[in-house]
Amino acid sequence: MTELTPGMPAPAFCLPDADEKEVCLADFKDRWLVLYFYPKDNSSGCTLEARSFSDEMEEFARLEAAIIGISPDSVTSHKRFAEKQNLSVRLLADPDHEVIGAYGAWVSKKMYGKEYMGVGRSTVIIDPEGTVAAVWRKVKVKGHVAEVKAKLEELKAEDTA
Numbered sequence: 001m002t003e004l005t006p007g008m009p010a011p012a013f014c015l016p017d018a019d020e021k022e023v024c025l026a027d028f029k030d031r032w033l034v035l036y037f038y039p040k041d042n043s044s045g046c047t048l049e050a051r052s053f054s055d056e057m058e059e060f061a062r063l064e065a066a067i068i069g070i071s072p073d074s075v076t077s078h079k080r081f082a083e084k085q086n087l088s089v090r091l092l093a094d095p096d097h098e099v100i101g102a103y104g105a106w107v108s109k110k111m112y113g114k115e116y117m118g119v120g121r122s123t124v125i126i127d128p129e130g131t132v133a134a135v136w137r138k139v140k141v142k143g144h145v146a147e148v149k150a151k152l153e154e155l156k157a158e159d160t161a
Contacts, residue, residue: 036049
């Protein structure tokens, strides 16, 4: 897998959301898209990240950007997670890790000396033409949403210049 870098085409995808509706990259043509990859519904860091993005939905909408979270959890898990946490961010299920892998977020991890494969917390901004505009790896949740919003504002300013 080639590492995603700004300027390259974003890998196409279609995945089900919490309502079992298929969501595809092509649905966001002519809009900015923030894709964030996270390990697990209802874990503390993932809950904080999803709530933080949900809290800023209006600001991202003002910037003409949609936000989507993707994890290996099931559609049913996403539905329960969104309802329990009152999330407005759209969550997509990728249990086979195909999209997570295509975006370079399926990585080797280590815990208690044991190596395993899992989701590396990552965020990608995709521009209205379907091109990767920015990539974050090994994301630290605290302050990340503000960082993504600032980068999107900067990218949009460059786009209109």
